[in-house]
Amino acid sequence: IVALLQAHDNVDINSKDNDGRTPLSFAAGGGHKAIVERLLARREVKADSKDDNDRTPLSWAAMGGYQSIVKLLLARNDVEADSNDKNFRTPLSWAA
Template identity: 40%
Template sequence: MYAAKKGNKKVVDLLVSKGCNLSVVDNLGGNILHAACLGDNEDIVKDLLSRGIADIDSRDNQGRTPAMYAAAKGYKKVVDLLVSKGCNLSVVDDPGRNVLHVACLGDNEDIVKDVLSRGIADIDSRDDQGRTPVMYAAKKGNKKVVDLLVSKGCNL
């Protein structure tokens, strides 16, 4: 999981060749696919998906999916890969956040644009504490994402 999270494919491959258990889940409910999505390494994610080790829409203890992890970090290529493999972007996690909320944390305008263009999350959707995507972007200081949401008509 550490090697996948760091995006180190050579180490992941070595450990797999030595028989490591890829189905382990950590104390937070995350699996190897969650960790790989934090590593921003498409090859590791592709390999794990091809092995069928972890469900593409698996959820951690807070209900977050691997796509949410990648979106929150702003890793567009990993998000695109997961989308191309059929992940469900309409998932809402336990605190009520959707993929648009978490994408606004990642400071990647392209991910936010893509989510908005798919019409899967309302631009003014609220999490369980009433926070909207633009509030997430503003809290993280992601000015370009805030400007994008404002240009798309979010409610300030």
């Protein structure tokens, strides 16, 4: 998958599915650190994009217990660590 991302730099990496989730959201929630790193290296990535339930890639990574991905996301200036989803839960509250 990382090789595909490298070969297709013209792909819209902020595209959303029917639930409003982005590739970064799925990669973070699935614990795919190499893919998260590759996506975060792209200037145009929206690292704090919210899905239809206002969940962010950070909250998905925290829920999965993917500490290394949580650290990558928290190291960015454009990720809000205390954002609330529709149930008023923050990413920290999703931590396993």
